[in-house]
Amino acid sequence: MVEEKKFDIVGNYILVTYFVFLLRTIGAWSLLPSKIDSLLFGLVGLIGGVLLVWDFVQVLRKKRTFDFDILLVLFLIALTISIAVNYHYSPVGNIKVLAWQAVFFLLMFSSIKFGRVAKNFLDRFQGLLIGFGFTMSLVSLAMFFTRFSYRTPLEQKTNPLRIGFVENRLFGSYTDPNYAAVMAVIVMIFSVYYLMKPTIKNGLKVFLIVNLILQFAYIALSGSRNGLVTLLFAASLGAFFFFFHKFQGTSIKKVLIGLVAGALLASASFLAITGVKEVFPKLPAISISQKYNDNNSELTDENEDGDEVSLGREDIQGSGDVSNLRFTIWKSAVEIFKKNPVFGMPPKSLHQYAIKEMPTTYLAQTKLAVHNAYLLLLVSTGVVGTVIMLIFMVKNIVLAFIYAFKVPKMTKSFLYYLLTCGVLAVSGLFHNELFLMATSSAIVFWVCLAKMNQDMVNLGKVKK
Incomplete structure (x- = not known):
């Protein structure tokens, strides 16, 4: 069980690290001197390394058992071999990747899974997630209604920095x-989780309902197909389990009710998103701000004929490529994998290797990200690392769904962590932020997966 702690060192470290990672998601943060970013990340990385070494010392001194997940340890070994084999390509960058993966897997995941954080850690973590999301979406919607738009190139970045309503999409803050x-x-998901709690106060309920509206509106105006897909996934799976556990009867009857409820809520969500996209662009702007181009010189207002704006994405309309170049990127990544199938090419080495050894490939010419967490896993760690991680993931998926069908009520937190991990796993089909990436969404995934494992450990569903 989770122990009561006077000072939760690891829990506080995770919260601070998560907040520092969240700073990188803020558009304006990119305008600050890079030394500030490097200093902060270097500091939290160093502290994480010290805490991880201390954990190993405790194991060696037999103060606690070796409870690190053996599959995650084997994956780190496979990644280490990949880095060693390809040592002449970005060794420092790849060692940083390895270090962060070790912090995620061995410090964060294991500490939460086996209760080495305070009882209120998850509430604090979720409070930070909800509060940050509320603030960012509120500011983003304010930018939409004032038609704020800013665009400027960034050094060593393929894409420019875009803030506000740019290119018919709400980048926002x-x-x-x-x-x-x-x-x-x-x-x-977590706003609904707290709304479902019977002890929640009315003032907080109002805040959470407003927050749900803000997040929903942002998803609609962002133009993100990934956001829409994950919303529909969360709505359908969440409704399925809610009604599966709400009604009595045979398992077949409960499954059918859950499937119908999931389909209805997903359909309603899609229609609501469509409605927001139809209505919001027609609402009058509070004020029409000036637009700025890459040189920060003033531009004329793009909306001179009226307040209505378009949400048609400029990078998709008329392009003929429904994947927005993802198929081309994935094909190029597979070409690199074929050259390094066993241990792969580490993530920080991909472009350097491609430019030198395969200069005609798309990734070599564009230096774009792979845009698929699972393909990045395959390319970066080869068959060896990918098989290990897939065994870990499949094991967790099977155990999680077995457990989920046995959770008596939807108010149990486990199902919300399951939804969160599912959303990020689905998102990984289109973006990298799941494995081999030091990002805030990766922290959310491993924290929630660890909490799911903790629940299953406490009920004997997962062996220690």
Whole structure:
């Protein structure tokens, strides 16, 4: 069981690290000197390394058992071999990736799974997630209604920084609307979680309901198809389990009711998103702000004929490529994998290797991200690392769904963590932020997965 702690060192470290990672999701943060960002991340990384070493010392001194997940340890070994084999390509960057993966897997995941954090850690973590999401979406919607738009190039970045309503999409206060839309779905999940608690106060209920509206509106205006897909996934799966546990009867009857409820809520969510996209662009702007181009010189208002704006994405309309170049990127990534199938090419080495050894490939010419967490896993760790991680993931999926069908009520937190992990797993089909990435969404995934494992450990569903 979770122990009561006077000072939760690991829990507080996770909260601070998560907050520092959240700073990188703020568009304006990119305008600050890079030394500030490097200093903060270097500091939290160093502290994480010290805490992880201390954990190993405790194991060696037999103060606690070796309870690190053996599959995650084997994956780290496979990644280490990949880095060693390809040592001449970005060794420092890849060692940083390895270090952060060790912190995620061995410090954060294991500490939460086996109750080495305070009882109120998850409430604090979720409070930070909800509060940050509320603030960012509120500011983003304010930018939409004032038609604020800012765009400028960034050094060593393929894409420019876009803030506000740009290119017919609401980037808002975020750097990436796709990331933001997926996180908005997760903020909605935990907002519903607290709304379902019978002890919640009325004032907080109002805040959570407003927050749900803000997140929903942001998803619609962001133009993120990833956000829409994960919203529909969360709505259908959440409704399924809610009604599965709410009604009595045979298992077949409960499954059918759950499936119908899931389909209805997903359909209603899709129609509501469509409605927001139809109505919001027609609402009058509070004021029409000036637009700025890459050189920060003033532009004329793009909306001179009226307040209505378009939400048609400029990067998709008329392009003929429904994947928005993802199929081309994935094909290029597979070409690199074929050259390094056993241990792969580490994530920080991909572009450097491609430019030198495969200069005609798409990734070599564009330096774009792989945009698929599972394909990045395959390319970066080869068959060896991918098989290990897939065994870990499949094991957790099977055990989680077995457990989920036995949870008596939807108010149990386990199902909300299951939804969150599911949303990020689905999002991983289109974006990288799941494995081999030091990002805030990766922290959310491993924290929630660890909490699911803790619940299953406490009921004997997972062996220690």
